[in-house]
Amino acid sequence: MRSFTYSRAPSIGAATEIAANGAHVIAGGTTLIDLMKIGVMQPEGLVDINGIGELEGYTIEADRMRFGALTKMSTVADDQDVVDAFPALSEALWKAASPQLRNMATLGGNILQRTRCPYFRDTAFAQCNKRNPGSGCAALDGGETNLHAILGGSEACVAMYPGDLAQTLVAFDAEVSTRGPGGTRIIPFAKLHVRPGDDPHTETILEPGEIVTEISLPVIPAMKNSYYLKARDRESYAFASASAAVGVEMDGNIVRDVRIGLGGVASVPWRANEAEDSLRGQPLTEESARNAGRVAFADAEPLEGSSYKIQLGADVVAGALMAVKSRMGGK
Template structure:
């Protein structure tokens, strides 16, 4: 690990000031030379691997009293960004009313990591691509902009088939973001220019020609809260995760489903995919194909096929097309059996 400066944020307003003196500093690996630290489960790991080399680390854990609570009302659910993953996953109201959120958190990481990691930090975790995490591979546009992508012609079994580009085919590794996508969550952001609110769908950027720019957050901005609106689809929701083993493993394919039925007819449905895309992926065309139709194996299969139109599999990850489709079908049919 390289030497770095360490600051502790005293308030939400003062936290971004740690970035002020670095505005004119050179980017490090295409990123701002300072990083926020919350649970630390990803940042410290990548610093030890020399994948991330921030000149300054700003510890925001002292802000937990302001951003570490859970509130539920008729309008919806509000989660502080510094709420621990395990706390949200075990919250009775979240389990009962927003089961897709609780399940996505429970199926992520190990119990020890869930006790440390925060919700905001979980959304900002970086890819698990081996070429990104192993600095002996020089060709990684996400770590070393302009160097190429070793995964294109390398071992790419875990990599993305949706939303990727010729500059990066790394997969977004998280689970929680897909659940938030399915529920149309919004994020409260604080930063040097003040506060703003954005849809979760606009947080992550597809790789395009700049895979090192992973989110729409400006330097010094931090997520302070997550809001999920109430709706008739939140109770009939689930997260299905397919992986190589049942414990502490990243998704090969996953689906977050939120469903509103009138009898057996689909009034509204939300489908978000994980394990197959470069960013949390909403399958809106697949959703539209189900509206007004009965939900059965035939309609679910047609929707699943539509969800993967435009996929671009490579040598080792072509299996994800079929696996992803079967995951969507299974998740939709399981959701239909739940009580609304």
């Protein structure tokens, strides 16, 4: 690890000013420090935002949930009000990481975590457009692709977005509040991350010095009937091969509203809009759930090593939907 400067910001304004001059923001550090140790990221400076009171705490209100960016994953996952109001959110956080990591990692840092693509994380591979723009993509040049995206990739990059929390946020119309040198703004979570296109190095629309301050979601009926299902190589906190955050609102035996967010299969947090459309106005049955799974992956573009994710992802979507139906008593 190279030498770097370190400063502790007393306020959001101070943090944005320091970050705008090239320092990287650090909170829990569970991703950044790891990448610094292996040489993937080599910032000249860090600005620590821990202790800024405005970024801590959360509220569960009748019409909206608000989470400060510094709120710990474990704190939210264990909150009974969250479990009751939005079980998929708690489950996504529980399944994301070990207790040690959940106790350190923050919600703001979690949604901005970098890809787990092995070619991005191993500097022995020169070809990585995300780490070394213009160098090529080892995965697309005959490399191993079993961990890569089958949705939202490009001819320059097929790296997968690795998070779990993000699938619940993209499916349920979350927003992120930010503050930067240009002031404050509210960004729909679905627009925060950008697909790789020709420039995989650019992963979000955040400007230099802009810091996520809050994550919020409107409270809707489908949240209460929600579930997060994650398929992975091992049960002990592996990243998803395919996952789905789903929520359903029923009108009798007919689906009034449904939300489906996909993980482990796309370059960004992915909402399966067409799959949702296939279910609205229909009974929730095993047949309709499986059809929604097929629709969710109709436009998938797998490579040889990632083709298994089409069937796996469809099964995960169907399984999550039927789990929600079971929670509702089979209604």
